[in-house]
Amino acid sequence: MQEILTISFEENIKLDPCLFWAEPYGSDLIDSLDALGQMIPVLVHRDGDSLVLIAGYKRYQSLKKLLKKIKALRIDAPDPWDKGVAYLLSNQGQGLDPGRIIRALRYFKPLNKDMHSIYQILGIPERAREKHLYKAWLKLPPVWDELLIKNPQLLPNAHALSLLEPQDLEVLFPFLDGLAWSRNKARIFLELLDRTSSGKAGNIREVPGLLNLDKLLVKDLTPRDKMEAMLKVLYRAAYPEYYKLMDKAEKDINRLTSATGWSCIHTDHFESQDLEFRIRVRSPGELKVAADQLRKMADSELLSHWPVSP
Amino acid sequence: MAGFTVNTPSVHDLPAYLSPPEHILIDPEVLNAQLTGRVLSRLPGIPWSLSTDQRSGPRAQASGIDSGKQNSFILYLKHYKGRFLRYCPGTRNYNCCAYRIMHIGENCPLNCSYCILKAYFQDRIIKVWANQEDLFKELELKLRPGNRLFRAGTGEFTDSLALEPLTGYTGDLVQFLGNYPNVCLELKSKIINLSWIKKVSDPSRVLPAWSVNSQEIIKTQEQGSAGLEERMRAAAGCAAQGFRVCLHFDPIIHYPGWEKGYALAVETIFDYLRPENIAYLSLGSFRFMPELEKMLMRDESRATYIYNEFITGLDGKKRLFLPLRLKQFAFIAKHLKDKGLLDRHMYFCMESSYVWTKVLGYTPEDLGGLDRHLLRLSFDP
Ligand code: SF4
Numbered sequence: 036m037q038e039i040l041t042i043s044f045e046e047n048i049k050l051d052p053c054l055f056w057a058e059p060y061g062s063d064l065i066d067s068l069d070a071l072g073q074m075i076p077v078l079v080h081r082d083g084d085s086l087v088l089i090a091g092y093k094r095y096q097s098l099k100k101l102l103k104k105i106k107a108l109r110i111d112a113p114d115p116w117d118k119g120v121a122y123l124l125s126n127q128g129q130g131l132d133p134g135r136i137i138r139a140l141r142y143f144k145p146l147n148k149d150m151h152s153i154y155q156i157l158g159i160p161e162r163a164r165e166k167h168l169y170k171a172w173l174k175l176p177p178v179w180d181e182l183l184i185k186n187p188q189l190l191p192n193a194h195a196l197s198l199l200e201p202q203d204l205e206v207l208f209p210f211l212d213g214l215a216w217s218r219n220k221a222r223i224f225l226e227l228l229d230r231t232s233s234g235k236a237g238n239i240r241e242v243p244g245l246l247n248l249d250k251l252l253v254k255d256l257t258p259r260d261k262m263e264a265m266l267k268v269l270y271r272a273a274y275p276e277y278y279k280l281m282d283k284a285e286k287d288i289n290r291l292t293s294a295t296g297w298s299c300i301h302t303d304h305f306e307s308q309d310l311e312f313r314i315r316v317r318s319p320g321e322l323k324v325a326a327d328q329l330r331k332m333a334d335s336e337l338l339s340h341w342p343v344s345p
Numbered sequence: 346m347a348g349f350t351v352n353t354p355s356v357h358d359l360p361a362y363l364s365p366p367e368h369i370l371i372d373p374e375v376l377n378a379q380l381t382g383r384v385l386s387r388l389p390g391i392p393w394s395l396s397t398d399q400r401s402g403p404r405a406q407a408s409g410i411d412s413g414k415q416n417s418f419i420l421y422l423k424h425y426k427g428r429f430l431r432y433c434p435g436t437r438n439y440n441c442c443a444y445r446i447m448h449i450g451e452n453c454p455l456n457c458s459y460c461i462l463k464a465y466f467q468d469r470i471i472k473v474w475a476n477q478e479d480l481f482k483e484l485e486l487k488l489r490p491g492n493r494l495f496r497a498g499t500g501e502f503t504d505s506l507a508l509e510p511l512t513g514y515t516g517d518l519v520q521f522l523g524n525y526p527n528v529c530l531e532l533k534s535k536i537i538n539l540s541w542i543k544k545v546s547d548p549s550r551v552l553p554a555w556s557v558n559s560q561e562i563i564k565t566q567e568q569g570s571a572g573l574e575e576r577m578r579a580a581a582g583c584a585a586q587g588f589r590v591c592l593h594f595d596p597i598i599h600y601p602g603w604e605k606g607y608a609l610a611v612e613t614i615f616d617y618l619r620p621e622n623i624a625y626l627s628l629g630s631f632r633f634m635p636e637l638e639k640m641l642m643r644d645e646s647r648a649t650y651i652y653n654e655f656i657t658g659l660d661g662k663k664r665l666f667l668p669l670r671l672k673q674f675a676f677i678a679k680h681l682k683d684k685g686l687l688d689r690h691m692y693f694c695m696e697s698s699y700v701w702t703k704v705l706g707y708t709p710e711d712l713g714g715l716d717r718h719l720l721r722l723s724f725d726p
Contacts, residue, residue, distance in 0.1 A: 194643070229642065233652040274654045277666050304656035305667045306438075308699060 134184030369393035425474035438659035500533030554591035559606030595629030629694030
């Protein structure tokens with residue numbers, strides 16, 4: 036049975052959990068309600084003596100603020116699934132981002148029905164990679180949804196995260212919470228943690244402590260510097276031999292080019308022996324000096340062992 | 346299922362590594378091919394159907410057939426329209442052995458954790474080019490007897506012999522190549538199947554080849570393959586029948602205890618073979634496309650070696666950090682030399698001249714080019 040009710044703005048209506056997108060309302064909605072009045076009723080059902088709002092949260096809040104009466108369509112108490120679907124459909128057309136999508140999915144998931152139609156309403160095609168990512172994200176504890184709401188860039192890492200044990204997730208949470216990881220940096224961060232733990236620590240949860248990442252996290256650095264510093268530490272832990280040689284090579288290069296205007300780099304991870312030398316000169320005189328320096332460097336002992344011996 | 350035909354049921358007499366396919370998909374053009382008849386007669390009871398949807402490909406059709414059971418596969422007898430004889434896809438930055446690939450099919454029933462084919466073909470459809478007469482026509486044209494020498498092999502996109510009990514492909518091929526003394530055919534495998542031997546007219550023109558590795562790697566990473574001793578026993582059997590064999594230490598994997606593992610592998614090889622039985626031996630460090638790395642990390646808990654220090658090489662593939670590679674190469678090469686294998690019979694698969702010089706003391710150019718050198722070794726004992 037349905038009926039149209041007119042409710043006083045003073046009456047307190049309960050909010051149903053199906054209002055998974057309930058958010059603070061904006062002034063443009065208040066203005067339009069003030070100017071045009073309420074065109075569409077909000078949706079409620081009765082629970083004992085109280086009314087429970089199941090759709091129209093923003094309209095309801097705005098009308099209360101305007102001290103206006105609220106038109107409501109009362110329907111028979113639907114089951115949670117139908118309530119959710121009604122809410123979803125009444126909010127269709129609103130911009131969807133990973134945060135909103137995960138809130139909707141999180142509501143429907145425990146209701147144990149076929150989620151197919153929900154993905155459809157949310158505009159996620161059956162075979163889309165995105166669907167797998169959301170499914171993986173739903174395996175994480177609900178508290179992780181807040182991270183996705185703050186940083187949608189984390190979604191592509193859902194699968195990697197979903198494979199971690201609860202204790203690992205707990206340790207990782209603060210590392211992903213405060214810092215605005217890009218999609219790629221977050222992937223590298225997780226991959227390096229995995230690498231390091233497989234080689235040394237045994238568990239991801241032990242890596243931050245072992246490598247003092249937790250200390251870096253609370254250090255007085257910008258979030259960007261913190262992320263850079265953590266990745267650097269992790270790279271060194273995951274590729275110890277590589278960095279040992281890299282450090283030696285850098286030391287040799289510095290000695291080679293010291294007291295010259297030349298810079299020198301190697302970019303091939305030691306797969307080639309190539310070095311790139313670079314200098315900027317402003318006059319033929321400077322060029323002559325640079326040529327002399329280059330000749331001296333070519334004769335240097337340091338280059339005869341470059342880059343490695345077995 | 347509608348539209349499927351089922352052969353008369355019977356027990357299949359297949360080796361342990363090869364379970365019968367779940368289904369056989371056949372291109373209509375090869376329904377009457379000799380190879381198709383042979384496969385169907387060897388797989389009684391297995392349902393088969395004609396491939397109907399050539400446009401969307403067998404993958405779409407097979408997705409309705411594949412039960413997804415572990416080790417299950419669909420055998421696709423295909424009317425192949427591409428080139429059968431190809432160049433090895435080596436890259437500019439590393440020295441390639443430049444052998445010619447005889448393309449006879451794709452994918453493999455074995456399950457090696459590191460198999461690059463997983464990244465190439467992300468399905469369980471094993472394809473066999475059933476239009477052999479087209480293969481032979483193309484070979485006739487390109488290999489004309491008396492022309493230049495060719496060193497060729499079939500083990501690039503599949504194991505050369507793994508499907509032999511079903512297809513008899515290699516038997517047909519060696520028989521055909523009996524008329525081409527200018528071709529030396531290498532058959533690279535990880536299983537034991539010597540059924541093709543009776544069709545060989547000149548053992549000096551066929552090189553049975555086995556991939557070799559440490560016992561630990563074979564046991565944990567090469568599921569379904571024969572053990573090293575079995576492989577070497579078969580190699581010795583071939584040597585006794587006048588063949589020389591090739592061995593490929595590939596992929597060499599860096600794992601805790603690798604020294605012991607690879608030293609023992611060398612011992613095992615020479616328990617069965619004499620240096621002169623070996624035409625050549627390659628050393629190849631594990632290298633892979635970045636996609637494979639992600640797959641292994643995600644799906645293969647046995648592949649712990651993937652967490653090692655791999656860097657991106659000059660060809661865009663990942664490979665073990667150079668000093669670690671050099672250490673392994675030097676170690677294995679020394680053990681091989683100690684057993685009497687001449688270093689000129691060893692080569693590196695896709696390595697820089699720097700690696701050659703560091704380990705062997707010379708470069709492929711010093712040998713007149715790796716391709717020519719290996720061609721000489723294939724033809725001249
Ligand atoms: S035998 Fe070769 S082709 Fe077959 S799975 Fe192993 S690596 Fe791949």
